Amino acid sequence: MVWASQPWDTDHMASAAQVQGPKAVAGWQALRPVLAAALSQGDAARLQAVNDFFNRRIVFRDDLQVWGQTDYWASPFEMLGKGEGDCEDFALAKYFSLRAAGVAANKLRLVYVRAQLGGPGGPVQAHMVLAFYAQPNAEPLILDNLISELRPASRRPDLTPVFSFNADGLWQGTGVQSAGDPLARLSRWRDVLAKARAEGFPP
16 A cells, blocks of 8 residues: 555555564554654754664664674664664665655765764774755765764764765765766665665665
C-alpha cells in the first residue's frame, strides 16, 4: 500500500525491516512517525529530527566489532537491526531517511573528512558526516554523530573535507569540481545504494 502523503511503501519497508530482525522492526516503527511528521515540516526541523533520532538510538561501534570487517557500509535497516554502527552508517542512515522525508538529493552530500579529535593538536582520523545545502552555493549544515548540534561548516574547524558524493555526483572536497561517477568510483556506495533502494528508501 502506497500512501499518497508519503514517498514510501509502508508494507514494503515493514517487510524489509523484518528481514533484519526485531530490533530493525522496532526501529522502523519508531522512525516511521518521525519521517511522516517531517513531510510537513521545514528543512531545519527535518534535519534536526532525523539527526536526533539516529544519534540517540544507535550506539557507536566500529565495523570490526559490529560486522567482523574493517569497512562495511550498512543500510538503514541493517544498522537499526544491530542498534550499532560507525560514522559511515550514521551518515548513510540520515541521508536515506532525509530523502524519504522529502529532502532533495541535490541538497545532501555525504562527506569524507579528516576529523581532529579533542581540539587543536589532537589525533586526526578518517570520518564521515552528512552535509545539507539549502542552496547550491550555500554554506552547508553538518549532521554528525560526534555532536548532536547542527552547525554550519564554518563552525566545524575540526573537520577537513576530502571528498563528497551523493546519488548524482562525486566531488573533490565540498566544491564543484567533479571527481567522476560515484557509482563507478565508490563500490561500497554502489552496494549500499542498492540495499537501501531494496529496503524502500529513495536514492
